[in-house]
Structure formats: C-alpha cells, structure tokens
Amino acid sequence: MAARLDGQHVLLTGVTGFVGEALLHLLLTEVPGARLTVLVRPKGSTTAQARTEALLRKPIFADVQEAASRVEVLSGDLSDVPALPTDLDAVVHCAGDVSFDPPVDEGFRTNVVGTRDLLDRIRETGSDPHYVHISTAYVAGRRRGVIPEAPVDHDVDLEAELAWGLAQRTAIEHRSRTSYVLESERRKAEKTHSRAGLLTAAAATEAARKEWVKAELVRVGTERARSLGWTDCYTFTKALGERVVERYAEQHRVSIVRPSIIESALVTPYPGWIEGFKMAEPLILAYGRGELPEFPASADTVIDIVPVDHVVAAIVAVLASPPEPGSPAYFHVSSGGRNPLTFRRLYDDVRSYFDEHPFAGGDRGAARLPEWRFAGAQAVERLLVTSERAHKVADYVVGHAPRSDRARDLARKLDQQGRRLEFLRRYLDLYNEYAQAELHFSDARTLALFESLSPEDRERFAFDTAVVDWDHYLKDVHCPAVTAPVRRMDEARRARKRAADPTLKPVAEGSGAVAAFFDMDGTLLSSNVIETYLWLRLREQHGGERVAELGRMVARLPGLVRAERRERSAFLRSVYREYAGARLADLEAIADAHLTDHVLSRLSPEAVRRIREHRNAGHRTVLITGAIAPLTRPLAPLFDHIEAAQLAVDHRGVCTGFLATSPLVGESRAAWMRGYAAEHGIDLAASYGYADSHSDLPLLEAVGKPVAVRPDVPLFRHARRNRWTIVDWASSTSSSRTLNPAGDRS
Known part of the structure; x- marks a missing residue:
C-alpha cells in the first residue's frame, strides 16, 4: 500500500x-x-x-x-x-x-x-x-x-432539517427569555441566594438560563433524531x-x-494508547469506583x-x-x-481486572464492586427513579437542618450521591439506546x-x-490504559494534601497591599447576635426582669429565625430594635468591663492564630460584621480596621432602636470591600476572605482567596463546587453556655 x-x-x-x-x-x-x-x-x-x-x-x-x-x-x-x-x-x-x-x-x-x-x-x-x-x-x-x-x-428532507437545526439556537435563546422560563429560574435562585443579595440571585438566574438553553438545545436535537x-x-x-x-x-x-465504538490501540503506536475518554471509559471508571450499580443492557447483547x-x-x-x-x-x-463481545463478557473482564487491581477507597480500603444482574432497562430505570426521589427528600432535609458538623458531613455525602445519580442519569439516558441495540454490522x-x-x-x-482476544485486550491493555491516569491523579492529589503548606507568604516588594477580611459571628466566635444582645441587656437587669426578658426573646425566636432565613438585614434590624432605651455609653462600659471574657471564651484559637499569621505576613486585617460596634471592642487589638453596625442615638446618647447606617450584610459587604480596597491600595485578587454563612457569599467572591469556616450547608456546597478552602475552626475548649448569658450576678 x-x-x-x-x-x-x-x-x-x-x-x-x-x-x-x-x-x-x-x-x-x-x-x-x-x-x-x-x-x-x-x-x-x-x-x-x-x-x-x-x-x-x-x-x-x-x-x-x-x-x-x-x-x-x-x-x-x-x-x-x-x-x-x-x-x-x-x-x-x-x-x-x-x-x-x-x-x-x-x-x-x-x-x-x-x-x-x-x-x-x-x-x-x-x-x-x-x-x-x-x-x-x-x-x-x-x-x-x-x-x-x-x-x-x-x-x-436534508435541507429542511438543516434549516431547522441551524435555527434552533436563536429560537431557544428567545424562549429562554420568556416570563415562563425566567420566573421559574428567578424564584429558585432567589430562594437559594436572597440572603446573599438580589444581585447574587440575579447572577444565578442568568447562569441558570444559559444552562437551560444548553440543555434544551441538546434535548430538542435528541428528540428530533429519535422521532x-x-x-x-x-x-x-x-x-x-x-x-x-x-x-x-x-x-x-x-x-x-x-x-x-473506537477504543484504545491494540498494538500501534503502543498497546493501550488512547487520547481522552471515549464511550466506555466513564463507565469502566465508575464501575471500578463502585459507582455504577447496574447497566440497562442484556447480558447477551453485543457491544x-x-x-x-x-x-x-x-x-x-x-x-x-x-x-x-x-x-x-x-x-x-x-x-x-465475526468476533462478538457481549456485555456479559465485558462486565466479567472489567470486574476481573478491578478484582486484581482495585481503586483505593480511602480509609475503607478498596472500592466495593457492584454485582450486575442485567435485570433490564425498566428495572434499572425504576431503581434510578427511586434513588433520585429519596435523594431529593434527603437533600431538602439537610438543606434546612441547623448548622453542625454532622449536617455538613451529610451534605458532603449527599452531594457525592447526587453527582453519582446525575452521572447515572446522563449516561444511562445517553447509552441506553446503544445498550439495547440489536445491530449486526x-x-x-x-x-x-x-x-x-x-x-x-x-x-x-x-x-x-x-x-x-477480548480477554487480553480488556484486562491487559484497555483497562490498565484508561485507569493509569486516574491513579496518577489520585496519588498526586494525596501528595498535594500531604504537602499542603498553610504558612502565609509575606507581601512581595512592589506588589499591591494584601488584606484579610474576617466575618465575626460563626467565623471567629461561636456566638450570634441574639446571644450577645442578651449578654449586654441582661447585665442591666435583675432577677425577675431577666426571666421576663429571656421569656420574651424565646417567644420571638421562631419569628427571628424566619426573618434571618429570608433577609439578614431585616433580621439584624429586628434584633437591634431591642436596644431602644439603652444608653450607648453604658453598653460600651459593659463591653469593656464584662464582655471580654465572654468573647475570649467563644473565640477560636485557630482563628486567632490565623489573624496573627496574616499580620506577621504584612497583611492588613479587617473585621467586617453586622454586629454592633460595642460588641467588637474586645477584638480591637487583633485588627487594623473594624467595620461594624453603629446604633443610632438621640441627643442624650440613648439608643433609638435604629441604626445610624444600613448594616453591612450580603452584597453590601462586597461593595464596602471594593471601596476600602481602592482607598488603601489593596489587591483584592491577592487578598483573603473568611466567613461561615451563605449570606457572606459576596464577601468571599470579592477576594481571590476565599476560605469557608465551618460553613452552613449552602456555603459548604458552593465552596466544594468552586474548590475553595474549607476549614474547621473549633471554639475555645473553655467555652460553655448557660440559659443566663449574664452569669450568676444577682
């Protein structure tokens, strides 16, 4: 030739x-x-x-x-x-x-x-x-x-189908902007992101619209083809x-x-040569990781x-x-x-390979291999639908659970299961036709x-x-070739984790200033605005007054929780309304005399260590919080700047129950940070942000190095998707809580 x-x-x-x-x-x-x-x-x-x-x-x-x-x-x-x-x-x-x-x-x-x-x-x-x-x-x-x-x-009709196919992007882009599509996506985005801010929800709505366009272009093409x-x-x-x-x-x-179906080379240029993943590789890898419980093929169907x-x-x-x-x-x-390979033989060879060369399964040892029964497409579909429904219910429960290590761990496991179900749904829908094909070329x-x-x-x-020889090809050539890069990536990931160096580097000469922005409640302190309010207010009261105040706040608690979930700023304003009638000077005196011990008992040692590391590296440390200014006074030695909520007072210095300015929450924090960075020559792309709540998403997105600290479930998921650093700063071991935050004063 x-x-x-x-x-x-x-x-x-x-x-x-x-x-x-x-x-x-x-x-x-x-x-x-x-x-x-x-x-x-x-x-x-x-x-x-x-x-x-x-x-x-x-x-x-x-x-x-x-x-x-x-x-x-x-x-x-x-x-x-x-x-x-x-x-x-x-x-x-x-x-x-x-x-x-x-x-x-x-x-x-x-x-x-x-x-x-x-x-x-x-x-x-x-x-x-x-x-x-x-x-x-x-x-x-x-x-x-x-x-x-x-x-x-x-x-x-080639020309008619071609004209139709090329026109679909314009048509679907137009449909994506109808109120029917936008209202649905906007409501979902606002339900998820309203605490962070309406612009954050708007950005999520637009991202969802684009994803809808992409999915719809795929769906209409598939449906037309099958029709x-x-x-x-x-x-x-x-x-x-x-x-x-x-x-x-x-x-x-x-x-x-x-x-x-084209797969890796048998001989030339060398056995197992392959570029990228083709049709079978995602399924082989998923099976080897124990994530492909069944496949909708008949055992005797030829692949x-x-x-x-x-x-x-x-x-x-x-x-x-x-x-x-x-x-x-x-x-x-x-x-x-002339040389048929059945799904049963493919399964047996792939299973045999992973029996001898399993993927590591973390602390639990080798990944457990599913046993395929080739129950048929309908049985696989029923199993998948049942699993998807159960996951949806569990996901709702965890998403509304109180913040805790257990909730985050459950969210992580549910996310893994969700990705697995999405993978199964996509590939089973995609390959079901090929798995059921009775073609003899x-x-x-x-x-x-x-x-x-x-x-x-x-x-x-x-x-x-x-x-x-299919046994040789699959066990000795193809499976080793497609798993080798995955094994290398797993090992590299483990090596990076072992070699991770948390030490902060000093600011390079000639570069822009670097800042570290910290949230307070839930990030530095295991406290919240209601608890600190009680600390301040109950110090002024005695006996029955305290009991009455505690009872009143307990009765208001469900409404406050609902307000906090809807909009953080409204929640803060509602709590700070309770300071009406208090003298600001008295609140500051109480904070100086009594609040320091309370703050230190709630302050995370890892957080203090991190703040000091930033200061030693020459970074500007900034506390940005929706808490009122008196509550931040014990933390002043740790920060170069503290931006907190200011209580409005009348001419006598008595709190009116309102704020002097709007509280910095959600998107307003990011806006303030951009202004502060411009004023002080700070490079936000090189700066750090630390926060614990999904409402702080704009704060974290404003910096180049975001860190989620003991995050709530929505922020935990966002951080994992975007490969942000997630840390677990434990509270001080000396911390304890009582029903009377004012202590035993009588």
Missing part, C-alpha cells in the same frame, strides 16, 4: 482528534512517500502551526521527527474552510463533532455544513482527489438486524452528512468508512468495539484503493459480526479489502478485528 500512495498529496482534517492523530502517526510511520497537508484551526491565540508543532512533539511522534517535516499546515476551520491546494490526490475527512449529545445547531454545523463546505472547496481545486469520509457505523440508527455496507435507507429513527443528534447529523457526501459522489471518487489502530489501518487501505467515480464504497470497521467489503493485501501489508496494516 505504501507504494500505491508514494508521492501522493493527501489532505487530512481532524488530526488533533483521537482518530486523526493515530492516522497521521501511521502515515508518517508506514507511508513515508506521501506528502501530507493538515487542516488545523487556530485556537485562541495559538496558531494552527503552533498547534501542529505541539501535536508532533507528543511522545508517539518521537520516532518520526524527520518524517514530520513533510507535514504542511493549512490554517482554517470547517466553519470557514480556506482554499485548498490544487494538486491534491486524496482528502481524508476525520474532523467532526463526536459528542453523542451536542447542542443541535453545533451538530448540524460541524457534521453537515462543515462537510458540505469542505466538498465545495475540493470542487474549486479543479482536481478530482479521492475523498475518504470518516463516519460511524451507528448512522444505522434504531434499526435491527444486519446492517449492510451501503447507503442508509431514509427519505429525510426520525436515530439514537441521538450525533448519529442523526452524521447520517445527514453522509447524504451530502453521496450527492458529491455522483460524479467523484468517494469512500465512506464507518467505525463502530461493538474496535481498537483505534485497526480503524486507521483500514482507512489507509481504503485510501490506497479508490473506487470509480459515481460508485461510492462503504466500509464497516467493526467486530460484532456486516464487514464483508472491509474483510475482502484486508484479504486483498499482501502478507507484508496485512502485518503492517492490521485491521482484521476477528483476531482480537
């Missing part, structure tokens, strides 16, 4: 993808006489030339660096195909959207429009290169039985792409290669897998055997017809092509899938 391709000028698309990269490697290795031009799109500021050079520096190209000099780069994209060289002998089109569930417009734009535009450019060259189109065996859709190497029989007999948008658009190619083939030389080196070897053989113009040739590169033409090769070429370009 190398002789037949010697001196030919071949254009390749998609060489930065899995199949394209393997094909480029094979051509450079085994077809040294071919001239190669690769169509590569620039990516951001990286040019096509730079991307190609980076590709050719990969380890698999180490032995062909001299041959790599034959590769010429053509900068361009399928969305804007450039003019092609006029002396092309062949074109191999590997590029395309290979996601099973792309947004519908993207699927059409890449798999249909991109193919059409490329063919138009080929026509412009005035030559007649052999066009090799890489499709998928699953363009057969939801058919059953034997699938011949021939055109797919359907009467879909016409295809499994998903991917196979639907690939089938329509073939229709575009078949029109071109009426007057030109065309071959269409249809691989089934049609083919190693990538067999695919690219077949492509080269097809490339060297052009058909006559007007007679397109179809080739299935598949295994199910005929590969008679492909086998005949292989048998027509010389013995030497059969060895150099092996693509007879009947020789694959």
Whole structure:
C-alpha cells in the first residue's frame, strides 16, 4: 500500500482528534512517500502551526521527527474552510463533532455544513482527489438486524432539517427569555441566594438560563433524531452528512468508512494508547469506583468495539484503493459480526481486572464492586427513579437542618450521591439506546479489502478485528490504559494534601497591599447576635426582669429565625430594635468591663492564630460584621480596621432602636470591600476572605482567596463546587453556655 500512495498529496482534517492523530502517526510511520497537508484551526491565540508543532512533539511522534517535516499546515476551520491546494490526490475527512449529545445547531454545523463546505472547496481545486469520509457505523440508527455496507435507507428532507437545526439556537435563546422560563429560574435562585443579595440571585438566574438553553438545545436535537429513527443528534447529523457526501459522489471518487465504538490501540503506536475518554471509559471508571450499580443492557447483547489502530489501518487501505467515480464504497470497521463481545463478557473482564487491581477507597480500603444482574432497562430505570426521589427528600432535609458538623458531613455525602445519580442519569439516558441495540454490522467489503493485501501489508496494516482476544485486550491493555491516569491523579492529589503548606507568604516588594477580611459571628466566635444582645441587656437587669426578658426573646425566636432565613438585614434590624432605651455609653462600659471574657471564651484559637499569621505576613486585617460596634471592642487589638453596625442615638446618647447606617450584610459587604480596597491600595485578587454563612457569599467572591469556616450547608456546597478552602475552626475548649448569658450576678 505504501507504494500505491508514494508521492501522493493527501489532505487530512481532524488530526488533533483521537482518530486523526493515530492516522497521521501511521502515515508518517508506514507511508513515508506521501506528502501530507493538515487542516488545523487556530485556537485562541495559538496558531494552527503552533498547534501542529505541539501535536508532533507528543511522545508517539518521537520516532518520526524527520518524517514530520513533510507535514504542511493549512490554517482554517470547517466553519470557514480556506482554499485548498490544487494538486491534491486524496482528502481524508476525520474532523467532526463526536459528542453523542451536542447542542443541535453545533451538530448540524460541524457534521453537515462543515462537510458540505469542505466538498465545495475540493470542487474549486479543479482536481478530482479521492475523498475518504470518516463516519460511524451507528448512522444505522434504531434499526435491527444486519446492517449492510451501503447507503442508509431514509427519505429525510436534508435541507429542511438543516434549516431547522441551524435555527434552533436563536429560537431557544428567545424562549429562554420568556416570563415562563425566567420566573421559574428567578424564584429558585432567589430562594437559594436572597440572603446573599438580589444581585447574587440575579447572577444565578442568568447562569441558570444559559444552562437551560444548553440543555434544551441538546434535548430538542435528541428528540428530533429519535422521532426520525436515530439514537441521538450525533448519529442523526452524521447520517445527514453522509447524504451530502453521496450527492458529491455522483460524479467523484468517494469512500465512506464507518467505525463502530473506537477504543484504545491494540498494538500501534503502543498497546493501550488512547487520547481522552471515549464511550466506555466513564463507565469502566465508575464501575471500578463502585459507582455504577447496574447497566440497562442484556447480558447477551453485543457491544461493538474496535481498537483505534485497526480503524486507521483500514482507512489507509481504503485510501490506497479508490473506487470509480459515481460508485461510492462503504466500509464497516467493526467486530460484532465475526468476533462478538457481549456485555456479559465485558462486565466479567472489567470486574476481573478491578478484582486484581482495585481503586483505593480511602480509609475503607478498596472500592466495593457492584454485582450486575442485567435485570433490564425498566428495572434499572425504576431503581434510578427511586434513588433520585429519596435523594431529593434527603437533600431538602439537610438543606434546612441547623448548622453542625454532622449536617455538613451529610451534605458532603449527599452531594457525592447526587453527582453519582446525575452521572447515572446522563449516561444511562445517553447509552441506553446503544445498550439495547440489536445491530449486526456486516464487514464483508472491509474483510475482502484486508484479504486483498499482501502478507507484508496485512502485518503492517492490521485491521482484521476477528483476531482480537477480548480477554487480553480488556484486562491487559484497555483497562490498565484508561485507569493509569486516574491513579496518577489520585496519588498526586494525596501528595498535594500531604504537602499542603498553610504558612502565609509575606507581601512581595512592589506588589499591591494584601488584606484579610474576617466575618465575626460563626467565623471567629461561636456566638450570634441574639446571644450577645442578651449578654449586654441582661447585665442591666435583675432577677425577675431577666426571666421576663429571656421569656420574651424565646417567644420571638421562631419569628427571628424566619426573618434571618429570608433577609439578614431585616433580621439584624429586628434584633437591634431591642436596644431602644439603652444608653450607648453604658453598653460600651459593659463591653469593656464584662464582655471580654465572654468573647475570649467563644473565640477560636485557630482563628486567632490565623489573624496573627496574616499580620506577621504584612497583611492588613479587617473585621467586617453586622454586629454592633460595642460588641467588637474586645477584638480591637487583633485588627487594623473594624467595620461594624453603629446604633443610632438621640441627643442624650440613648439608643433609638435604629441604626445610624444600613448594616453591612450580603452584597453590601462586597461593595464596602471594593471601596476600602481602592482607598488603601489593596489587591483584592491577592487578598483573603473568611466567613461561615451563605449570606457572606459576596464577601468571599470579592477576594481571590476565599476560605469557608465551618460553613452552613449552602456555603459548604458552593465552596466544594468552586474548590475553595474549607476549614474547621473549633471554639475555645473553655467555652460553655448557660440559659443566663449574664452569669450568676444577682
């Protein structure tokens, strides 16, 4: 075959993808006489030339660096195909959207429009290169039985579907802005984020709208595909792409290669070579971690897998055997017809591999492997629905539970379970069609092509899938290859955790000032505004007055809790209304004389240590709190600045029950921090923030180094999603609480 391709000028698309990269490697290795031009799109500021050079520096190209000099780069994209060289002998089109569930417009734009535009450019060259189109065996859709190497029989109106698909983004973007969608998303966002602020809720609403658009583009594409007999948008658009190619083939030389499920290499460039995760890898990894309890396949259903080196070897053989113009040739590169792999055998081999080479399961040892019973799709769906309902109920309960270590631990476990359920729902919905497929891909033409090769070429370009030993491939080649990077990442994560250095670095000379912003209640102190109010007020009262005041506050407590959950500022104003009639000077005197011991008994030693570390590093320490100023007086030595609520007083110095200014809560804290940073030359991106409540989300988002301290469940979840630091600063061991915060004074 190398002789037949010697001196030919071949254009390749998609060489930065899995199949394209393997094909480029094979051509450079085994077809040294071919001239190669690769169509590569620039990516951001990286040019096509730079991307190609980076590709050719990969380890698999180490032995062909001299041959790599034959590769010429053509900068361009399928969305804007450039003019092609006029002396092309062949074109191999590997590029395309290979996601099973792309947004519908993207699927059409890449798999249909991109193919059409490329063919138009080929026509412009005035030559007649052999066009090799890489499709998928699953363009057969939801058919059953034997699938011949021939055109797919359907009467879909290509132009009508193309126009519809390309118009969907605009249509769905418009729908996403209707009151029906926005009201629903806004209500959910405000319910979750109103304590942080309405702008935070607005940002969450807009993010949810965009996610809705993305999900809807996927959903409508899937539904349209299935309504016409295809499994998903991917196979639907690939089938329509073939229709575009078949029109071109009426007057030109065309071959269409249809691989089934492409997985890691059997031999070349080395056993187990794979780039990224394909179809089976997420399922294999989830099973190995004990997170895939069942799969909706029948035990005897065939899963049609083919190693990538067999695919690219077949492509080269097809490339060297052009058909006559007007007679397109179809080739299935598949295994199910002559060397079937059943789901039962796949399961047994994967389980056997993880039995011998388990993933670490943390402190509990090896991950426990689920036992599949192949109960059928309906049974799996019932199990999943039941689990989703139970998770929803548990999630509601934990989300409304009082703050505690147990609540956070339950939230963490529920989040893990939720991610697992989301994974199962997505992949079971996505792969259910493939798991239930009863397809038998005929590969008679492909086998005949292989048998027509010389013995030497059969060895150099092996693509007879009947020789694959599935037990060896799965246990000794594929599973080790796909788990190796995950094991390395797990070990690196453990190493980072062991080597974590909590020491703060001093501010570098010439850089902006760094600040550390601290919340008070719940972060530095295990106290709250109601408790500290009682401390101050009950100091002025005796005997029966105290009992009456305690009873009154207990009666108000449910309403205060509801107010705090709705809006933090309203809650603070309601509590501070109770200070009406108190003399501010008396409150300050009580704070100086008696509050220090109370504060120190509630102050976390780890918090004090952290504040001092910041000061030693040259950072400005700032306390920002909604508590009233007298309550912060014992903490003054720790901070460079304290921003607290100021009680309004009349001309006699008596508190009116109102505040001098609005309390700093939620988004107002972030606004104050930005102003303070501008005034003092502070670099917020290099600064730290410490807080414990979801209402403090704007404070934490305003800095570059947020830290959640013993967070409530909503903040705990947000911090985990965004990989923020989470710390557990315990209260002082000397702290204790009584029903009378004023002590035993009589």
